[in-house]
Amino acid sequence: MTSATSRPDTAAAQAPADPPVEARRPGRPRDPQADAAILQATVEVLCEHGFGAFTVDAVAAHAGVGKATIYRRWPSREALVLDAAATLVPQPDVPDTGSVRDDLIALMSGSFEDAASANKQQLMAAVTAEAVVNPEMKRLLRDYTQRRRDGSAVVVRRAIERGELPADTDPDFLLDLIAGPLFYRVQISGRPIGDEVVADVVDVVLRGLAH
Amino acid sequence: MTSATSRPDTAAAQAPADPPVEARRPGRPRDPQADAAILQATVEVLCEHGFGAFTVDAVAAHAGVGKATIYRRWPSREALVLDAAATLVPQPDVPDTGSVRDDLIALMSGSFEDAASANKQQLMAAVTAEAVVNPEMKRLLRDYTQRRRDGSAVVVRRAIERGELPADTDPDFLLDLIAGPLFYRVQISGRPIGDEVVADVVDVVLRGLAH
Amino acid sequence: MTSATSRPDTAAAQAPADPPVEARRPGRPRDPQADAAILQATVEVLCEHGFGAFTVDAVAAHAGVGKATIYRRWPSREALVLDAAATLVPQPDVPDTGSVRDDLIALMSGSFEDAASANKQQLMAAVTAEAVVNPEMKRLLRDYTQRRRDGSAVVVRRAIERGELPADTDPDFLLDLIAGPLFYRVQISGRPIGDEVVADVVDVVLRGLAH
Amino acid sequence: MTSATSRPDTAAAQAPADPPVEARRPGRPRDPQADAAILQATVEVLCEHGFGAFTVDAVAAHAGVGKATIYRRWPSREALVLDAAATLVPQPDVPDTGSVRDDLIALMSGSFEDAASANKQQLMAAVTAEAVVNPEMKRLLRDYTQRRRDGSAVVVRRAIERGELPADTDPDFLLDLIAGPLFYRVQISGRPIGDEVVADVVDVVLRGLAH
DNA sequence: TATTAAGCGAGACGGTACGTCACGTCTTAGG
DNA sequence: CCTAAGACGTGACGTACCGTCTCGCTTAATA
Structure with missing residues (x-):
């Protein structure tokens, strides 16, 4: 699956984009490393401690990231799991x-x-x-x-x-x-x-x- | 699956009695109707409101039973779901x-x-x-x-x-x-x-x- | 305080008692040792483990007595505490x-x-x-x-x-x-x-x- | 009694900072209104419904506050009662x-x-x-x-x-x-x-x- | 260079469910 | 009718996570 399906915020809802260049939004851009860190932490948490211990707080702690940074990228735990799965199963x-x-x-x-x-x-x-x-x-x-x-x-x-x-x-x-x-x-x-x-x-x- | 596998408390794997009569334990016996009511309530809750709304409290309320009565019989939500599943899939x-x-x-x-x-x-x-x-x-x-x-x-x-x-x-x-x-x-x-x-x-x- | 004030069941509510001899009620008489055992257990539990650990179940276990035997004699935990206090403070x-x-x-x-x-x-x-x-x-x-x-x-x-x-x-x-x-x-x-x-x-x- | 005695988390007894400015801890600060709301709700619950009905859940509901917000500030019901008492008896x-x-x-x-x-x-x-x-x-x-x-x-x-x-x-x-x-x-x-x-x-x- | 707007880690927020415990009552078989 | 044992419905306990909301700070693009 593509990330777009479960991460609608990333590219969607942006300015009408008259120029085809990616319409840079104002403000600090999202840290691109955070995406990878979160997905990797998700996989690690799931594999190391099982699904019962899969917690957004745990993922955040594991990734060294605030919870809001996760919820800014994925709308729910489920979407996060799904994207992590897509990472593993090409x-x-x-x-x-x-x-x-x-x-x-x-x-x-x-x-x-x-x-x-x-x-x-x-x-x-x-x-x-x-x-x-x-x-x-x-x-x-x-x-x-x-x-x-x-x-x-x-x-x-x-x-x-x-x-x-x-x-x-x-x-x-x-x-x-x-x-x-x-x-x-x-x-x-x-x-x-x-x-x-x-x-x-x-x-x-x-x-x-x-x- | 037999109930015994997931409800280990029921008979408690004892065999001290020389006569084969089941050694009645002292005290008030467990209400056998509660078992059925809880299993049925589990199925109902799962079917009517989905797995996301599956809650021990909800099962207890649905069955007209205290939570402790459920936990006296099953050690966890999972064991309960399993026994309820065994009810449906013969x-x-x-x-x-x-x-x-x-x-x-x-x-x-x-x-x-x-x-x-x-x-x-x-x-x-x-x-x-x-x-x-x-x-x-x-x-x-x-x-x-x-x-x-x-x-x-x-x-x-x-x-x-x-x-x-x-x-x-x-x-x-x-x-x-x-x-x-x-x-x-x-x-x-x-x-x-x-x-x-x-x-x-x-x-x-x-x-x-x-x- | 006398026990009668907090243990109204003991002597009260008995037959009109035409003969002045104590009107023996039918059935097994109450175990007179139980009263003392319960009061003593109450005092012990209170003193050894503090009031926070004062529990009717604990008293019953300590006295080797069923909970019902306690509630047959005292209407509530409070009455029991009071009678136990009367034991200590003459x-x-x-x-x-x-x-x-x-x-x-x-x-x-x-x-x-x-x-x-x-x-x-x-x-x-x-x-x-x-x-x-x-x-x-x-x-x-x-x-x-x-x-x-x-x-x-x-x-x-x-x-x-x-x-x-x-x-x-x-x-x-x-x-x-x-x-x-x-x-x-x-x-x-x-x-x-x-x-x-x-x-x-x-x-x-x-x-x-x-x- | 001072609040600090029974609410040890608030200032956390720290003094690493060379300048006397209080070292602001990271994260969202605690809502100072919640303290007052909880104390007031404690007093109200105690007065309106008596000590027997004094329940952390009741205080939380009365104050419009989550239970965790109470337990974040006071370690136990008793500490809460004590601080509420200090409110009343100057x-x-x-x-x-x-x-x-x-x-x-x-x-x-x-x-x-x-x-x-x-x-x-x-x-x-x-x-x-x-x-x-x-x-x-x-x-x-x-x-x-x-x-x-x-x-x-x-x-x-x-x-x-x-x-x-x-x-x-x-x-x-x-x-x-x-x-x-x-x-x-x-x-x-x-x-x-x-x-x-x-x-x-x-x-x-x-x-x-x-x- | 200063302003602005968004992202950042941290953590508090109102909720909800967890699994445990004690309440006072009820139900067994037996004395 | 009492006994010990223990299950019952109820409801509060203190904890853990949910997804959201501030905090003070950082990071670019704009003015």
């Missing part, structure tokens, strides 16, 4: 390897292959849980996963054109079938995810969908 | 329909078919999130899903004996492949789960696994 | 030594001479404080001090008859003048009270009142 | 009327003349009771009464110089003899204190002490 690029199998493996790798690390699990679970409850978080989470859905659509279309998949293959259903088991392993089974696991899942699903 | 029986397809569909139905209802989503997400952070919750959650894993093992063994699945089929991996997509739909995709979805997933996976 | 007898000076010294001795002991101070202060707030306690406290007032009236009357005091001497004012300084030493000054102090106060007051 | 000035009789009457007036009002009684009794139990409160109460003792010493010294009192008069004993009866009337007798009562007590004691 957006995938849409792959084009020539084979649907390798495309799907590439699409999944960044999101799950080392997602078993405790901190990513924490963030993913926290974001997921909050999303169920909080419509805004739900929206942000859907925005974040949209890229993967778009990737899936492209990959499937190309696979259909190459004759690797039936013409009526639903790319969203395909994504459920592949991302689902990986997500489930992380959240419920608690078993590790390596490259071979991703490949195994993709193989079973592709074989099951052919026909 | 343990599956191990099915034996004669075909692996119908067995798996039966195994999944109780857990997911109407899990899309907001309240179950809330509970599942909350429990999952807490489990990532809280080792005790993790253990309880694994205890809870153990039954389904046991069921999967039995179903797979019978399927192998009938020749419906390859002899080297891993029942845990099978469970990842089937429960994963359903769980993912509930938590991430947010799309509904009906009988046909469960059947579709099972069909794809079985076809993919059969050589 | 009612004075009306003295008749032949001289007003010795009469007054005798009247005060039991109440104050060793009242400086921490436990009596605790009880006196607690009772006094509660009395200001609680009308019932106020009444009980006045009942308790009534005996001393009665004694003062008798002593003063005899002193007037003997010509030791002016005919218009107000016995209540006399009591204020003598008991006041002693009480004040206990509660505020914190200085010890010995026999000579009582005598000094009595001497000053009697000399001051004679004309 | 420290006496040391009088110098030229006669020991008028000096003593003046010294007592502020403390007792209208102390019979229910609210002052409540506060005095509560403070006294707590002092017996709580050494810190005891110390604070003695600090508070120190001024009166100092006044007594000065008044007695001047009276001795003027020949109004014997040279060996003990000013503390004199204070016991005069303040004691007044205190006793307030706390035990429950009879009113007017100017004439103070004068009567002073007259008897002075006459009794003058040989």
